[in-house]
Amino acid sequence: MSKKQTSLTEQALSTLNLVGKQLRTARLRRNLTIEHVAGRAGLSLGTVTRLEKGDPGVSLGALTSVLTALNLETSLETVAHPAADLVGINLDSLKKRKRARTIKDDDRDLDADF
Incomplete structure (x- = not known):
């Protein structure tokens, strides 16, 4: 059985290289x-x-094993670390700012009474 080939972007291939x-x-x-x-x-x-x-066909496990063999395994811990994900942090903060309580239909009726 052959492995499924995944198409990667040029940027991803460049990063792997x-x-x-x-x-x-x-x-x-x-x-x-x-x-x-x-x-x-x-x-x-x-x-x-x-x-x-x-x-790109080499497993993440193999990469981790080589990093460990070279005493570089801690460098893998920083990959996609939440504290370093500035785009994700910014998007998350935007979501939180937009998350105001929505007015329910029942609340609208109450507002109309005043």
Whole structure:
């Protein structure tokens, strides 16, 4: 059975490519071979190679394993962190400001009596 191929935007593919390059840079700075990282992460050499190339088919679990092998797992904790989501925070605050109590039909009748 083949895996379902997902179409990604150019921006998403570019981001994956950048993450792959960053993983490779981190590995080389530590003077580690792909084989060593793969062994520490419990992954195949091919999977680590695919991650470094930005392959979108590699699992999030594999990425987490490589980050852990490189002692970078805390960097994953900041991905989509609520405190860093400025767009979401702004949208949420707009919703809260707009959330005034709506007038119910019964309340309208009361207002009409005055």
